[in-house]
Each structure stands twice: as C-alpha cells, then as structure tokens.
Amino acid sequence: MAAFTELVFSGVQPTGNLHLGNYLGAVKRFVEMQARDAQCLYCVVDMHAITVWQDPEALRGQIREVTAAFLASGIDPTRSIVFNQSQVPQHAELAWVFNCVARLGWLNRMTQFKEKAGKDRENASIGLYDYPVLMAADILAYRATHVPVGEDQKQHLELTRDIAQKFNTDFSGSIAAHGHGEAFFPITEPLIGGPAARVMSLRDGTKKMSKSDPSDNARINLTDEADTIAQKIRRAKTDPEPLPSEVAGLKERPEADNLVGIYAALAGITREDVLRDFGGAQFSTFKPALADLAVTSLAPIAGEMRRLTADPGHIDAVLADGSTRAEAIAAQTLDAVKDIVGFVRRGPSLQAVR
Numbered sequence: 001m002a003a004f005t006e007l008v009f010s011g012v013q014p015t016g017n018l019h020l021g022n023y024l025g026a027v028k029r030f031v032e033m034q035a036r037d038a039q040c041l042y043c044v045v046d047m048h049a050i051t052v053w054q055d056p057e058a059l060r061g062q063i064r065e066v067t068a069a070f071l072a073s074g075i076d077p078t079r080s081i082v083f084n085q086s087q088v089p090q091h092a093e094l095a096w097v098f099n100c101v102a103r104l105g106w107l108n109r110m111t112q113f114k115e116k117a118g119k120d121r122e123n124a125s126i127g128l129y130d131y132p133v134l135m136a137a138d139i140l141a142y143r144a145t146h147v148p149v150g151e152d153q154k155q156h157l158e159l160t161r162d163i164a165q166k167f168n169t170d171f172s173g174s175i176a177a178h179g180h181g182e183a184f185f186p187i188t189e190p191l192i193g194g195p196a197a198r199v200m201s202l203r204d205g206t207k208k209m210s211k212s213d214p215s216d217n218a219r220i221n222l223t224d225e226a227d228t229i230a231q232k233i234r235r236a237k238t239d240p241e242p243l244p245s246e247v248a249g250l251k252e253r254p255e256a257d258n259l260v261g262i263y264a265a266l267a268g269i270t271r272e273d274v275l276r277d278f279g280g281a282q283f284s285t286f287k288p289a290l291a292d293l294a295v296t297s298l299a300p301i302a303g304e305m306r307r308l309t310a311d312p313g314h315i316d317a318v319l320a321d322g323s324t325r326a327e328a329i330a331a332q333t334l335d336a337v338k339d340i341v342g343f344v345r346r347g348p349s350l351q352a353v354r
C-alpha cells in the first residue's frame, strides 16, 4: 500500500446496460490510470443502485455484468482492487458519520437529485437524497487522492471535498491528538476531461448518450456485436457540411463534435489530431473510418464480456477477493475515524490487523 503515491477510486452503478459513454467517460480511463504509480480501486456501487428500485434478480446480473466490463476492458484485478460496495460494510458506516458532518443546505443544492427526483420529490427515497454522502464515504473510506469521473459528477466531488474539509476542521484537535497531523482526510482531486468527458446521443448531439433513451440507435452498448456497432455509426445523425479543419469549426455542430470526440477518445488522440487527418472530409469518408475504429476497439470487449458472464462463479470470486482487500484498507480508516469522533471500540478491527 504505502509504496504508491496516489490512491485512485471510482465507481460505476450496476443499473443497466453499459454504453459507449460509460466506457469512454469512465472505464477506459480507469484502465489508463493503472499505468500510474497508484493503487486503484474500482467499485461496483450496488448500494447506490438501490436508491431507485431495482429488480433483485436483474440487479445481481448487472453487478456481474459491470464487473465483466471492467475485466474485459483491461482492468487487472491483481493490480487494481475490483469489488462491489455492499461487501465492504465500512462504506455505509462512514456514510453515517458523514451524514452528521454534511449540512442539509449542501444537499439541497445537488442538481442530480433534483433531476432524478423530478416533480414528485416527496416520493423520492431518502437514499436518493443522501446518495452524494454515500459517494463521499466511498472515496474517503480509502482516503483516495484522485477520482476519475464524468463531467456530471463534478458537483458530487465538490461535496466530497466539503465533507473532508469540514471533518478535518470540526475534529482538528482530536485528529492531532491521535497522531494524524493537521488533516485526516485528503482533499480529493477530481479527474474530469479528455475528449469524451461527455458522449452525446447518436440521434441528437445535444442530449447525453443514455441507457434510458427509447431509441437503441442513440447509443452503442458495450455488448453490441460488430455489425450493430457499424450500423449505428452509419445511421448516426450528422449535418450536410464536411468536417472543419479547426476545432473551433465544431462549435454549433453538436453531432459532428460528438463523432469527432468519440473518434479521438477511441484512438487516444485529441480532436485537433482527428481534424488534421479528416478536416475537409465528408461524413461518407469519416463515418466508415469511425465505424472501423469503433468495431476494432469495442467488439473484442463485447466478446470477452460474453465469455466472462458465462462463468458467474469466477466473477463472484474476483469480487470476493477484491472486497477482502478493500476492507483491509477501509477498516483502518474507520478505526481511526471512530477514535477521532470519540467512540469507544473493541480494539483494532479484525480486518485492519489482517
């Protein structure tokens, strides 16, 4: 553990088909983080999933499917820690402490809650309202320094920083008295960006690519077969102009911007690089190139996911091993948190001494 200079944490909800937006905005970046001098933890956040009702059998399948997507995309479960949230009780435990640190006013400002709760707020679960506090607990149970997330999670990361800050000041005397120096929780750095921080619908470049879009042609699912991927790209909405040679020319052209962004993210290059090669080209030239790139990058992942999900026992063993390793870290944090807030405990937790 101590050999790493950074600790990376991120989570994905097991709430339905993963699509290109989840892959480029999250999973592909998780894979890239493994090359850094960092311990990486990647969590299937099943406790976040149940903030809206999930069919139990479907949920179990989706937890395994997200795990399979992690592995198929190149997350190495011996180097990174791959696990599901509900197997590590410290997430819920720390969330309770943070419930007592976070303020109502802070949560009232969360835009994602307002969007997800919609008009019928009175009928939203308390879990949905408290979602960002559990997310802060996910991150800070490992005292993570870096969190790769999509653009839409920015506000939740700011809340995590506010909670860490307030805990550090509210308990500063006790933190010092227990030998933790000036601050116990790090002020986590969000890692947002890259060409595909926001992947948009293939049918409407002003809307996010979403698992709940009624048109399946609006998204590329990670489980799509090669010809489906190619067909969806061929049918993607575009405008009649050729591609510009400068990024500035993509302004006001949401569909063109989105396809160029997808190309850049898949190829691991910038939008500028893409336009250097394709500036002036018609979509009849660009789309087949994008389709080829998408098929060569994504079809092998779909194949590997099918192979992995055929053996749920193996996936469950990966999650069990990851959860044990995650708990060994989180238990140390919780022991310290309990000392800092003034609880009486039995001694070092079983996990922390392992």
Ligand code: TRP
Pocket (backbone or CB within 6 Å): 009, 010, 011, 012, 013, 045, 048, 134, 135, 138, 139, 147, 148, 149, 153, 156
């Ligand atoms: N809220 C995140 C999302 O919907 C998922 C998530 C839960 C997460 N806990 C996290 C992401 C901790 C990063 C770190 O995408």
